[in-house]
Amino acid sequence: MTNGDDLDARFNELIAQIDADEQRRMRAAATRGSRPPRSDKAMRPLGRAGRGLLATVAVITVIAAAGAVVAFRPDLLSPSVRPAGPVPEETQPVMAAPAATGVQTAAPGEETAADPFAGSPAEKYADGAAGFVMPKAKALGGVSKKEVAKALDRTRDLMAAAYLDHKTLMGGKPSAFMKLLDREQRAWYRKNLDLRKKDKDDFDSRGWVISFAPKTARLSTDVIKVSGRTTLAKARKYGRSGALLKLNHLVVYAVHRPGQPATTIRLVAHPTGSVFVYREAGELVLLLENWGHSSTPARCDVDDAFIHPSYADSAPDAVGASGPPSDPYDPHEEKGGEEDRKGECRASDPT
Structure with missing residues (x-):
């Protein structure tokens, strides 16, 4: 496992490999809530630093997707027969607010709404x-x-x-x-x-x-x-x-x-x-x-x-x-x- 200091050092190293102009454009894009400008520099093949940032974003995306599954599949958290003993604190998921109301039925493989009575x-x-x-x-x-x-x-x-x-x-x-x-x-x-x-x-x-x-x-x-x-x-x-x-x-x-x-x-x-x-x-x-x-x-x-x-x-x-x-x-x-x-x-x- 990598400790927090190693992660901070790696992050600073990655940021240092991006020139000042590119950093300003990225900060401005983040402030506007939009993607970075499509300049020639932005369109060039990703270097090692770019690939590192992309990997970081990919990890965040996977975590967010897992959170969505938990939110829409309450059966994963509340089975009819609960497991014996308390759930360790570090494994308890954080429930996200569902993005949809109740659904009458769902085809096999689809996720069900968090509250099956909602909307009725x-x-x-x-x-x-x-x-x-x-x-x-x-x-x-x-x-x-x-x-x-x-x-x-x-x-x-x-x-x-x-x-x-x-x-x-x-x-x-x-x-x-x-x-x-x-x-x-x-x-x-x-x-x-x-x-x-x-x-x-x-x-x-x-x-x-x-x-x-x-x-x-x-x-x-x-x-x-x-x-x-x-x-x-x-x-x-x-x-x-x-x-x-x-x-x-x-x-x-x-x-x-x-x-x-x-x-x-x-x-x-x-x-x-x-x-x-x-x-x-x-x-x-x-x-x-x-x-x-x-x-x-x-x-x-x-x-x-x-x-x-x-x-x-x-x-x-x-x-x-x-x-x-x-x-x-x-x-x-x-x-x-x-x-x-x-x-x-x-x-x-x-x-």
Whole structure:
């Protein structure tokens, strides 16, 4: 390695080999932010000093190019699985500001934008569970205010487990979601999980959570964007009085093919459902009803309860989309559970 004094000496030696007139022209050009004048002397073949300066500029250019790759490929800095232990201080890169906003998709080999949500409505959504905003608790249908508050907290936890839990998202067993269900509903859920359908009316309870089909997707960022609302009202069901929570949210993921971060897309899921809260035998019961979701861009020609993302280079879907394109960011588009169960495929605007 060459120390700082050697570098200074070499630089001064190089400068000394350039005559005074040429140095003045170069300083003037640098001040104007333009190239040196195209004089006869400037056009002559480069001597040893010129080649030395050119090499210095080349090194600077390579460093700048490497910085650009870091800025546009955040996956190189923030992998889904972070390395163990702290990163040594001398190896931490300096992040440059990205020169472009979000891009919906990128062809293999192209760089992805630093913020995959930039330029979309999701950019202004809350991060993660902060988007599951609950209404103010109040006594309803024989359920006390304190019990309603408890039910609201548990419902928020259920949504976080269903839509944000990494293990569940990657197609694993939704253990975090199951343990929050009441005992009887938990037994039903487990029995019907990943059900191999023998009849088209068989229901796979995997559809109550959001799971990408194994080996089809990886999260491009730790951030998941959430927006929506939960309403609270008095209700009577199954001969019982209680409180009814209705859920309507948009959850936006940035995902890519495993090992191909340049294929990053925004996938918009629209989960809906309700939770009936009542008292039975002195206990508070939360009964989940009609939970389901739609998602786009996703394949319609796979008959299971997983989401199969549709990337820019994916093969055409064997099932044709129907109807006029809908806005995937419109929370009033009622396109959740029942439609998914019927296997319908609706056209959608880009995400």
